[in-house]
Amino acid sequence: MKRKRFSVEQIVGVLKQAEVGVPVAELIRQVGITEQTLYRWKKQYKGLETDQVRQFKQLQEENGRLKRLVAELTLDKVMLQNSASLTRHCSRDCADRSKFALRRQ
Numbered sequence: 877m878k879r880k881r882f883s884v885e886q887i888v889g890v891l892k893q894a895e896v897g898v899p900v901a902e903l904i905r906q907v908g909i910t911e912q913t914l915y916r917w918k919k920q921y922k923g924l925e926t927d928q929v930r931q932f933k934q935l936q937e938e939n940g941r942l943k944r945l946v947a948e949l950t951l952d953k954v955m956l957q958n959s960a961s962l963t964r965h966c967s968r969d970c971a972d973r974s975k976f977a978l979r980r981q
Contacts, residue, residue, distance in 0.1 A: 882909075884929045887917055894918070 882890075890907055894900065894914065904911055921929050 884933065885926050887921060888924070888926045888929060890914070891917060891921060 890903065890909075893903055900911060900914065904914055907914075921932075924932065
């Protein structure tokens with residue numbers, strides 16, 4: 877079954893119909909959604925107006941984007957720390973080898 881995308885206005889409209897007292901079975905049949913979807917929408921958007929729901933979705937998207945950014949920056953930091961650590965160890969080893977080579981001559 878093809879998934880339908882509902883706009884914020886449509887979701888709020890469906891929830892308002894449910895609040896007014898339209899029977900759930902009739903409402904979900906009219907809209908073409910499952911009962912689970914209706915209750916998920918209620919849990920997520922109950923009591924919010926259209927503009928509040930839109931702002932809520934924008935904040936969720938921004939939060940997800942910022943979380944991805946933090947994860948990428950954390951990964952970059954770890955990679956740079958590992959690289960610096962390897963460079964430090966390598967430079968010490970190389971210096972020790974060159975001192976040893978100079979002593980042998």
